[in-house]
Amino acid sequence: MDRHAHQLARPVKAAIVGGGWAGIAAAVSLADAGHDITVFEMAPQAGGRARSVAGDPDYDNGQHILIGAYRDSLALMRRLDVSPEAVLERLPLALPYPGEAGLRLPPGPPLVAFTRGVLAHRGWPLAARLRLLAAAGGWLARGFRCDASLSVAQLCAGLPAAVKRDLVEPLCVAALNTPAPQASAQVFLRVLKDALFSGPGSADLLLPRRPLSELLARPAAAWLGERLRTGRRVQCIEPGWRVDGEPFDAVVLACTSVEAARLTAGIAPGWAALARALAFQPIVTVYLHSPGSALPQPMLALREGPDSPAQFVFDHGALGGAPGRFAFVVSGAAPWVERGDCAQAVLAQARRELAWATPPVIERMLTEKRATFACTPGLVRPPGRIAPGLWAAGDYVEGPYPATLEGAVRAGLAAAQGVGGGSGAKGAASGSPTNTPCAGQATLCQ
Template identity: 85%
Template sequence: MKTAVVGGGWAGIAAAVTLADAGHDIAVFEMAPQPGGRARSVAGDPPYDNGQHILIGAYRDSLALMRRLGVDPEAALKRLPLALPYPGEPGLHLPPGPPLVAFTCGVLAHRGWPLSARLGLLAAAGGWLARGFRCDAQLSVAELCAGLPDAVKRDLVEPLCVAALNTPAPRASAQVFLRVLKDALFSGAGSADLLLPRRPLSELLATPAAAWLGERLRLGRRVQQLEAGWRVDGEAFDGIVLACSSVEATRLAASIAPDWSATAQALRFEPIITVYLHSPGTVLPAPMLALRDGPEAPAQFVFDLGQLGGAPGRFAFVVSGAAPWVASGGCDEAVLAQATRELRWATPPVIDRMLTEKRATFACTPGLARPPARVAPGLWAAGDYIAGPYPATLEGAVRAGQAAAQGVLADAAG
């Protein structure tokens, strides 16, 4: 079969590899001059990443795809046990070992919380576990965790929620949040480990995929029209995977599947801002620190890129759920002020660069209707926004790409 994959991000790469391994003749159409989608590097010396991405040990399909394309995750990613240290505070650290034991020991050892707060979190987690990490689909994370001690909500729930769902806890889906907790904290030894890129983001998947695809990858090609049958800008194919953004997929599928397009078009988005600061000679206490955000403190996390094999003295401050800051014109000066107040610097930090991804993720709200993977017979969609249990993550994109490819294969066999 001859199959088209429209989009060369992580979902499109996953779909293309799955189809090619099944013996299909593939063509990947990517509108940008380089693959990678929203998870790529941009020009710089060394390159900047289009936002600081984190993988976790539970991302088994992403890690397997990297290996398939010749990337060794152990060399490309720095593995750290889950830890949320704050400036001057040890924060929560999970020790190695079986998930339930590690979580219990880590919580009990957290001396920054009173014993009542630690026991309250363990009791709540036990209840989530007993209910299979399921809840009412209309419940928000803030409502789910309303009974937790304030310190736990401030230091654990809220930063994890905005990091995983890119949606503030009062507006974030509790159902999706619980699924993230289940897979990250309770699905196996090492699942909660943080995997921080040691290399520019494009080198994790996009660049190796481009080399592997070769002439099958058509860069700078924005598809203009799909026709039932299937034709991509007049070229005939036996099946199509729409692995582009939901906005592009809505446009392309509108005349073929208007109901599907209407669902995709209804999605709303949350931005992420990454502010890079430069301070020669400065080294943070850990490669990643959590920060307490607020009206004058935009960032929730900071990464010391020098400790991750990147440029020494370069620091990435991540502002998730950044809609208010985008609306006000940016937050580089506010981040600089936050950094100056909260961290110790060997030399005064200066603003290096600010990158804004206005459609970084869909807004993961309670009861959200997400479009299904199957658009029409022979036409499947892939992307981190497709209906499923996960928020907009790299692993969600990879799994969606693989599922769409399997759908095309099943349609062909049927």
Template identity: 65%
Template sequence: MPAQPFGLRVAVVGGGWAGLAAGVRACEAGHRVQLFDMASQLGGRARSLPPDDAGLRLDNGQHILIGAYRRSLALMLQLGVAPEAALLRLPLRLRYPQHEGLRLPPGAAMPAFVRGVLACQRWSWRARLGLLSAATGWMLRGFRCAPELSVAQLCRGLPQQIKDELIDPLCVAALNTPAAQASASVFLRVLHDALFSGPGSSDLLLPRRPLSELLAEPAQTWLQTHGAELRLGHRVQSLVPGAKGGWLVEGAAFDRVILACSAAEAARLTAPLAPGWSAQVAALKYEPIITVYLQHPGPAWPSPMLALQEGPQAPAQFAFDLGQLCAEAAGRSAWVISGAAPWVERGLEAAAEAVRRQAQRELDWAQPPELIRVLAEKRATFACSPGLQRPPAAIAPGLWAAGDYVAGPYPATLEGAVLAGEFAAANL
């Protein structure tokens, strides 16, 4: 039903997952919403590209969700997307091309973790017991540690095999930051919520459909149905206080404003209004992600998602057999380089060629795979470093920020974006 006329007039600047979550919650509360986005389509850094010559839509990067993303899943369901149909749910499994890694059985979180670790015959008994001892210590300390610790420092007592085959892959997947530079306190929060917060929390949820169909496109339909006005392809240039309170966005009066745009855009718009907040946002550093899409000649893989051993000539840490997720994508795969700054410097052509060789070598293909496309999101996530002070959501009276970079429990994830959007909307 359309928004009620007595609600506040709210501007949401930015149409990524944070902005969409904020817009939906604001409409739901009876406010009148106008959403601006500088792109011609919604979704931000989690969207699909236009169809290719074969009619298939690649995503602007391979994304996954986990069972602990409860707000994201609830929002999808509200928008008419059935998560059980749109996502392939698998128990956490770090399957490497040539061997099995950690694999968690179903069941209550803590017993499942213990059983999974003890059953991992790839690791020595010393390594398995060392991991369980460390995890017990983290649990007894409430999954908290000194804010200045890095993940590498937190885990320095663990056997090298555990660090190579579990800690490093999980760290770069969750924080998009190498363990030596990643915040241990944020990593522990992610481990707590993913591995120890309830049955199914650690499950991997792999998209069966183009990413835009999971949230952006259903949200666009929902918002329009509920009376929101969408202005796509419009970069907001003017944000100033109103003469009688509220805010003027592009000269139009609003009672409240939610900045759900990128951190760089939020810093630009707030520089004359809240210079301290703007400077804190502008100081954030970023980590890129490269996704290499290949057409591969081999048969189906042992698992839809493979973990990979990173090395000087092996840049990808994870690979996805897209044909196991969607029949129309048979033979296609996505290879992900997280924390990809060194490979961005070397160039996308060099990164793609290194991944092609890595893929052929890892999966023992007789012929090299064909490169379909290589994509780089140079500001994919903020660098989640130890002691990082992230900016607060509140900027000024009636002006809020919503994005995965604002202060919160998670690193730059889809769930972090949704939580930030809902938090800003709840404070209108």
């Protein structure tokens, strides 16, 4: 054991740079293990990208959902006295389209539920359903592993067009925020494994019934108290470790990959280069308002196309929010951000595809240009460990998931474990280098 490791065997003074879900997970875990923590957050509020809009809590910074497989995220909420049952609407996985029932998974053991759900999908010919089950059986037999160079489109090339259109493509862009032709098949298979086949309820959709900041950011801020310093952008980290001149025993970089690369450029240039090389995919959320209108389900899938940007729509009135407000989500939105007419295109799509009691109007559009990293085949992501006493935590570090809330939380727990054996890190992603080239808000599942 080297000198630094010996020092970390005792309680440490740790700085967490970033107050998003990864930073909150690291802070809570380290504090519960008896360490002295300080969280630096450059924004005026905690929560990172998964929060309500500053100064306007009626709106979330994009539509987020969780799934039943997000066990560490749900455990963190409970640790901060937030009841997931009270703030999240749990629904069995279903992908209904306007006027179509779509795929629905019944309760029961995962394999049985998936098989029953696919066979019951009358919108697909029987031959298409059987081909999907055969493909899923092959993925299961291979342990949900594939060549790291494959894209999702290549992995699923043999599936019927209707299955790709109604299931594979929407799930891929929702989970990876990367279109199927550019998305990593390896990561997609890991998402399917954990969501669809890891246990009863793992695929359930958990839709927020409260403003997003109430799920974690505000309870965390109250719990941290003076240990949280908002409106504070860290300018410099020096070996030793000093954060803007203030001494610490260890540092967790739970900020964005861009900020982490800036702060580590002179300390770990190789790591900083990996972080800097990540490309990004945007997400656009368009809020429409239509008094008196309601969707037949709290969430509907939509078929995107050249004139139809949105892949999903959420009825906030059905989820305990503002009646008549609908959130349309455009994932993998780079082409629409470049075009500049996304809101108008969503409005036209909504008018064509849905029934309205009153004409919908654009209420607000929120664009997150760096919503997630582009989860492409063979992508090499930076490891969680940067140097002795210096760790990275975020949805972009090495791990088995794309850019999701669960990936962020697990990265925070892994960093806490690396710094000082933080509590709650058991079972989290290791945070150390792995052989998984691209693993990890998903977008909808952020």
